[in-house]
Amino acid sequence: MTLSARTRTALRGAARFLGEAGLVLWAAVTLAFLVLKAVPGDPVDVMLGPLSSATPEARAMIRADLGLDKPLPTQYASHLGRMVTGDLGMSYQQQRPVSDILTEQLGATMALAAAAMVLAVVLACGAALVTRRGWLRGVADATELLAVSAPVFWTALVLASVFSYQLGWFPIVGGTAAQRVILPAIALALPVAGVLAQVLRHGMDQAESQPFAVTAMARGASHRRLTSHHLMRHGFASTLTLSGFLFGSLLGGAVIVETVFARPGIGRVALGAITNRDLPVVMGVVVFSGIGFLIINAVVDVLARAVDPRLRKAADA
Template identity: 50%
Template sequence: MRSALSAWELVAVSTPSFWLGIVLLTVFSFRLQWFPVAGTEGVQTLVLPAVTLALPIAGVLAQVLREGLETALAEPFVVTARARGLSRIAVRVRHAFRHAAIALLTLSGWLTGTLLGGTVLVEKVFARPGIGALTLQSVNTKDMPVVMGVVLLAALVFVVISQVTDLLYLVIDPRLRKG
């Protein structure tokens, strides 16, 4: 089971988003006809682009979480918690996951930039209008007010996510609240 999950993580991380988008379109739009090929109306048109952007990031986050859990479960506090009578699941959820979640949270905030950067290719593959295509068009036509607006919007998103991440650290790790 562990090797299968590790293989999935590796495939998810190393698959380029444009190729993943084409494969998803081929399978779920052309063959199965579950989702529309293109369009901007309805939630169904957002599913394949969202999955295309999310899978590589989910692979990275899964790798970090797995590594963090393995490291936390090797710590002495796990033996102490088990000696106090906590079940394996309780130790993993209450103690080990909290330790692993710190790195996961840090990386999640940083990966937001990957989402913003990856939208250009995904928008092209799925023929969707969006901020990536707008930015590319504005750069090509030297429309500086739009480019500056997009850059400021991206900076604002990073600042907000950074603040939310810092607040979530306090929720996850009670030791940080005492300082």
């Protein structure tokens, strides 16, 4: 009896998650479609290039081939219909399946994002733990503010010109894969690390002002023990919820960083597709990053509940 009730509740939870996920993806795809159609310009002109001498008839044929001559709602419906069946379509530009293009590039972007995220977490934890007290705190606050406010393209350019061109430590062309990922990862990680460190430190400060921290000290705990056994977990609990947003900033940053460092990856594909009005590819990128967001958020939800057991009840009530 209880098992069937459990299964039913679990299934209901899974169904709700999938329903919400579908809704999010639909909204993202629709928005991308509308924005791309609202921007003036003709994808066929872009495809053929400015020097093309194709006749208007030939252009009309290409347009009909791609379904671009049909009214907008029809185009929208056919895009959506194909996506529901899992077919992302063919790129206008490359004449290859969008799913092939994206899976080729996925590895590079994931390597970059993972490297950046690990780096950001390490930097943030280090900064937050070492610099909670004394004059170091002022220095850390200022540095983090700078890291958060500096635009990624600027940081990326500064890093590239100093370490790649002048010092030649991390060549942009050639070198090992590890060498090539370091500078982009740093550029991408800095703003994320700044935000993480600030939130982490704030969370620990908040926890330290709570009565339970006084209680821990009254038990004879040292500051170090208070931090490691009590405050850190509170800091992480407040940081985790931010991770979904930070993942978004990684994706956005990837577009710029991949371009500056001439790296392959989803970001560059997206940039190219948008400038070329390659609608199927843009939609593909939107779907891919949407799914990425959903997965990250689901993982964050599970992790947050593991770190802060109070959420288990609150979220279910």
